[in-house]
Amino acid sequence: MTLAIFDLDNTLIGGDSDNLWGQFLCEQRLVDTTDYAHRNAQFYADYQAGQLDIDAYLRFALSALKGRSRKQLDSWHLAFMDSKIKPIMLPKAASLINDHRQRGHELLIITATNRFITEPIAQSMGIKNLIASEGEIVGGYYSGEPSGTPSYHTGKVIRLYQWLEERKSSLEDAWFYSDSHNDLPLLELIDNPVAVDPDDALRARALELGWPVISLR
Numbered sequence: 001m002t003l004a005i006f007d008l009d010n011t012l013i014g015g016d017s018d019n020l021w022g023q024f025l026c027e028q029r030l031v032d033t034t035d036y037a038h039r040n041a042q043f044y045a046d047y048q049a050g051q052l053d054i055d056a057y058l059r060f061a062l063s064a065l066k067g068r069s070r071k072q073l074d075s076w077h078l079a080f081m082d083s084k085i086k087p088i089m090l091p092k093a094a095s096l097i098n099d100h101r102q103r104g105h106e107l108l109i110i111t112a113t114n115r116f117i118t119e120p121i122a123q124s125m126g127i128k129n130l131i132a133s134e135g136e137i138v139g140g141y142y143s144g145e146p147s148g149t150p151s152y153h154t155g156k157v158i159r160l161y162q163w164l165e166e167r168k169s170s171l172e173d174a175w176f177y178s179d180s181h182n183d184l185p186l187l188e189l190i191d192n193p194v195a196v197d198p199d200d201a202l203r204a205r206a207l208e209l210g211w212p213v214i215s216l217r
Helices: 017-027 033-048 054-063 070-088 091-102 115-124 154-166 181-187 200-209
Strands: 003-006 106-114 129-138 141-147 175-178 192-196
Touching (some): 003 091, 017 054, 017 106, 017 115, 033 054, 054 106, 054 129, 054 141, 070 115, 091 106, 106 115, 106 154, 115 129, 129 154, 154 181, 181 200, 192 200
Parallel strands (some): 003 175, 106 129, 175 192
């Protein structure tokens, strides 16, 4: 079955869910606001520059989840969805997803953002397949440590091939939509790469290679 693969942040939604989660935590005073806001902004700048230390970032992002009950975390996430995610949902993204669904394609979101943040977003889009960075869970609670290979940069390639192997599937005729130059390792493997509202580096590479460049904004 043909795969339609989507990056999430700044591709299917009009913002970065990881960065917005950090803003939400600060606004709700659920973390040490000044320090957390500064570090959140710095990590996002590092990501945009292609210099993100993904392990350090995941430890930072997962620290707010550490030791919290699932009930408490789910309550936070519901409020986060209402205040931060629903306002940046893109009708054109929903139409694109539906187009691939009607063509009988298997839908998959692959994102560097952790599963806690992204799984409810994927579910709200009707996409059941999700590859996301994972947080370690011990005794039903997040430990604050990442688990496995983060799905970031070349890690997206590693994680996708693991996913394909488990399903005895392939990348033949697959599509991949992304906004970020950080996804070039995967985009360059795909038969149908599409740059979506791309950053400058990805736009230049897409134009160089003749890839489609589209906007969902």
